[in-house]
Amino acid sequence: MRMSTWIRQHVAALRALLVLTVITGLIYPAVVLGISQIPGLKDKADGSLINKDGKLVGSSLIGQAFTDGKGNALVQYFQTRPSNSAPADGSIPDGYDPTNTSFGNMGPESVVDTLDPSDPKKDKQALLSTVCSRSLAVATLEGVDGHRPFCTGGSPTDSASVGSVLAVIGPRDAHGNVEHPTKVISINEACSIDPKNPTKPFQQAYKGVTVECAQRGVDYSDGQIVPIRGDASVDTAVPTDAVTASGSGLDPQISPAYAAIQVARVAKARGVSDDQIKAMVDSHTTGRALGFMGEKTVNVVQLNYDLDSKYPFKG
Structure with a gap:
C-alpha cells in the first residue's frame, strides 16, 4: 500500500x-x-532597432558616442551626454558600452581633486572639476560661454577649468570656521613645474591672505574647504545634461536646450541652414510623458542617423 x-x-x-x-x-x-x-x-518588442541601408546600426533605446574613437567629437553629429559606461581597458573612451552599464558615485560634496604627486595624467577629478572641464570642452566645441558658478573658467579663451575651491588654513572658531587664515591654497590648481610659466590661482587673495597654488603630494586636509561661487550666472549656456552622465550611462536622449546650442555647428558641417536642422530636431523631440511627467527630450541616435539620410555629410 x-x-x-x-x-x-x-x-x-x-x-x-x-x-x-x-x-x-x-x-x-x-x-x-x-x-x-x-x-x-x-518595433518595441524587437528592441526599437535602427537600420540604415539594410544594415543594423543600433537601437533608439541605447545611446552611442559620435566621436572619432579618440574622444574627439565628430562635428557633423549632435553629441550625446557624457557616459560612465566604459570598459576598463579604455577601448571605448566615451563610454556607451552596453555590456558595462555604470553610474558615477560622486555627489555634491565631491569638490576636491586628488593631485597625483608625480604624474598629472593620473589626477582624479572631483565631480565639480569634472563638470567644469566638460563645460569648457562643450563651450569650445559649440562657441558658447561655458562659465559656471564654482568653476575657474569656461570659455574658449580659458586654458583650464576646475572647481574654484580654497583650502583655508588657520585657527578655527567654535563653529569650525577659519576667520583669520594664515595660509590659503587653491586646492584644485596644481603649481606649474615650469618656473617661467607659474600658475596663477583663480583668486589673488582671500581675507587679506595671498592665495597660493597647490603643491603636489602636500596634505591640505587640515584646511577648511571653501568653494568660491564667482560671478557666473546660474543660467549657463551649457545645460546640465551636457556635463553630467545619466544613471544608466546609456541614455540616447538630450535636452532640447543642449540640442539647440549644437544646431549651428551641425548645419555648417552639413552645408545646410540652421532652420533645416532645427526642423529635424523638432521632429525628434518627444514631449512629457502623459503631458506632465518628466521633461521634453531629443533622441540623438535617431536624429543623427536620419540626418545622414536627409542631409549627408560631404566633408
Whole structure:
C-alpha cells in the first residue's frame, strides 16, 4: 500500500510537471510572442532597432558616442551626454558600452581633486572639476560661454577649468570656521613645474591672505574647504545634461536646450541652414510623458542617423 501511494503521488506530480511545462513553457511564450508582433508593438518588442541601408546600426533605446574613437567629437553629429559606461581597458573612451552599464558615485560634496604627486595624467577629478572641464570642452566645441558658478573658467579663451575651491588654513572658531587664515591654497590648481610659466590661482587673495597654488603630494586636509561661487550666472549656456552622465550611462536622449546650442555647428558641417536642422530636431523631440511627467527630450541616435539620410555629410 505504501509503495502504491508513493507511485501515485509521483505520477500525479509528473503529470502536473508536463502540463505546466506545456502551458508556461510553450503556450504562454507563443501567445506573448504573437501579441508582440502586432503592428504598433513589433518595433518595441524587437528592441526599437535602427537600420540604415539594410544594415543594423543600433537601437533608439541605447545611446552611442559620435566621436572619432579618440574622444574627439565628430562635428557633423549632435553629441550625446557624457557616459560612465566604459570598459576598463579604455577601448571605448566615451563610454556607451552596453555590456558595462555604470553610474558615477560622486555627489555634491565631491569638490576636491586628488593631485597625483608625480604624474598629472593620473589626477582624479572631483565631480565639480569634472563638470567644469566638460563645460569648457562643450563651450569650445559649440562657441558658447561655458562659465559656471564654482568653476575657474569656461570659455574658449580659458586654458583650464576646475572647481574654484580654497583650502583655508588657520585657527578655527567654535563653529569650525577659519576667520583669520594664515595660509590659503587653491586646492584644485596644481603649481606649474615650469618656473617661467607659474600658475596663477583663480583668486589673488582671500581675507587679506595671498592665495597660493597647490603643491603636489602636500596634505591640505587640515584646511577648511571653501568653494568660491564667482560671478557666473546660474543660467549657463551649457545645460546640465551636457556635463553630467545619466544613471544608466546609456541614455540616447538630450535636452532640447543642449540640442539647440549644437544646431549651428551641425548645419555648417552639413552645408545646410540652421532652420533645416532645427526642423529635424523638432521632429525628434518627444514631449512629457502623459503631458506632465518628466521633461521634453531629443533622441540623438535617431536624429543623427536620419540626418545622414536627409542631409549627408560631404566633408
